[in-house]
Amino acid sequence: MLRLTEIIGTASEPHIAERLHSLSHRGAVEYVTLRREDTSRKRLHVFTDRGTEGAIILDRSEQLANGSVLLLEEQRAVVVRLEEAPWLALEPRDAAAALELGYFCGNMHWKVRFVGEYLHISLQGPRADYLERLSHLIADGRVSVVGNE
Amino acid sequence: MNSIVPGTLAPRTKTGTTSAARVGVGGPVGSGKTALLEQLIPRFIARGTNLAVITNDIATKEDAERVRRSGLIAPERVAAVETGACPHSAIREDPTLNMQAADDLEAKFPGLELILIESGGDNLASSFSLDLVDYWLFVIDVAGGDDIPRKRGFGVLTCDLLVINKTDLAPYVKTDLPRMVREANEVRGGRPVLLTNCAAGEGVDAIVEHLAREVLFDR
Ligand SMILES: Nc1nc2c(ncn2[C@@H]2O[C@H](COP(=O)(O)OP(=O)(O)OP(=O)(O)O)[C@@H](O)[C@H]2O)c(=O)[nH]1
Numbered sequence: 001m002l003r004l005t006e007i008i009g010t011a012s013e014p015h016i017a018e019r020l021h022s023l024s025h026r027g028a029v030e031y032v033t034l035r036r037e038d039t040s041r042k043r044l045h046v047f048t049d050r051g052t053e054g055a056i057i058l059d060r061s062e063q064l065a066n067g068s069v070l071l072l073e074e075q076r077a078v079v080v081r082l083e084e085a086p087w088l089a090l091e092p093r094d095a096a097a098a099l100e101l102g103y104f105c106g107n108m109h110w111k112v113r114f115v116g117e118y119l120h121i122s123l124q125g126p127r128a129d130y131l132e133r134l135s136h137l138i139a140d141g142r143v144s145v146v147g148n149e
Numbered sequence: 150m151n152s153i154v155p156g157t158l159a160p161r162t163k164t165g166t167t168s169a170a171r172v173g174v175g176g177p178v179g180s181g182k183t184a185l186l187e188q189l190i191p192r193f194i195a196r197g198t199n200l201a202v203i204t205n206d207i208a209t210k211e212d213a214e215r216v217r218r219s220g221l222i223a224p225e226r227v228a229a230v231e232t233g234a235c236p237h238s239a240i241r242e243d244p245t246l247n248m249q250a251a252d253d254l255e256a257k258f259p260g261l262e263l264i265l266i267e268s269g270g271d272n273l274a275s276s277f278s279l280d281l282v283d284y285w286l287f288v289i290d291v292a293g294g295d296d297i298p299r300k301r302g303f304g305v306l307t308c309d310l311l312v313i314n315k316t317d318l319a320p321y322v323k324t325d326l327p328r329m330v331r332e333a334n335e336v337r338g339g340r341p342v343l344l345t346n347c348a349a350g351e352g353v354d355a356i357v358e359h360l361a362r363e364v365l366f367d368r
């Protein structure tokens with residue numbers, strides 16, 4: 001198991017970017033894909049996109065982020081890539097519905113963002129689960145789902 | 150800390166250069182969280198893991214006292230957090246008390262490798278902040294009813310490892326255990342589910358192995 005015990009830097013830093021670029025020509029850059037919430041963890045059992053098994057063991061003060069470089073060697077690099085959670089966009093019918101929707105999402109401890117008239121919920125699980133939980137608000141039209149992917 | 154030994158297990162000293170793994174144990178009231186701790190503690194000590202424990206209670210230090218008195222672990226390695234009204238706020242919205250308790254334990258016991266953090270008994274929606282723990286278990290029990298996984302509580306769905314405890318009671322409470330396990334696997338999309346009987350210690354070794362593989366990385 002590959003032990004990854006420090007964050008060497010960020011893939012976008014010029015001197016690192018250069019090295020990653022040349023390593024990538026040899027197919028030697030491996031990516032670890034993490035969900036955003038997992039970046040708070042200091043210990044993670046991971047597999048890279050090339051199937052390398054790794055143990056991330058960081059100090060409590062370290063913070064994983066998109067582009068964190070965990071290994072940078074002559075023969076290989078390991079870089080963190082964030083999997084962006086999809087958003088569920090909702091439109092409340094009126095102010096009363098907006099209050100209720102906001103209260104409900106807070107109660108559920110869902111992560112949300114405010115986008116003008118819309119409320120976006122970060123989906124940490126199947127979309128259907130969230131729609132089911134919101135069904136009492138959606139059923140009578142107080143809240144509607146925006147777009148339909 | 151800085152040495153990276155690719156492809157091998159870096160030698161780990163007991164003097165502790167890395168911080169301890171923090172593992173949460175949450176779940177509804179009375180599901181067997183403390184009973185699980187009492188089964189885990191001797192097993193981790195037996196395998197040489199340098200261990201400490203934090204318990205959360207609403208208004209008392211009941212669980213901490215119970216673990217301290219158990220004789221399983223040095224009492225000073227057990228810290229208590231009194232959470233006040235909502236047990237879940239201390240492990241999720243504002244986990245500072247628990248983070249502080251964990252930092253204190255690490256300062257007091259150099260080389261600490263694992264801190265088990267029991268949350269106060271709560272409901273099926275409770276969860277741990279990943280600012281506090283690296284990994285968390287949610288303990289439910291068969292006596293709570295075999296419909297619990299189906300109810301898709303947030304804790305049941307999102308925990309890293311779901312533990313179904315009190316398997317010994319299944320025949321007495323008319324719980325269809327195979328069905329409970331099948332539905333737990335379904336709602337969790339195949340993420341890990343393990344069964345225990347903490348009254349007798351059955352299934353606990355598998356949890357120790359699981360945690361060693363997922364967060365300790367010491368073998
Ligand atoms: N038969 C049986 N009883 C168990 C088992 N695990 C725990 N118990 C009993 O269940 C009761 C509750 O166990 P605890 O370990 O205190 O549960 P808890 O989740 O820590 O409870 P709170 O911290 O109060 O939420 C106790 O009487 C235990 O002896 C088990 O696997 N089988």
Ligand SMILES: [Mg+2]
Pocket residue numbers: 182183184212267
């Ligand atoms: Mg307890």
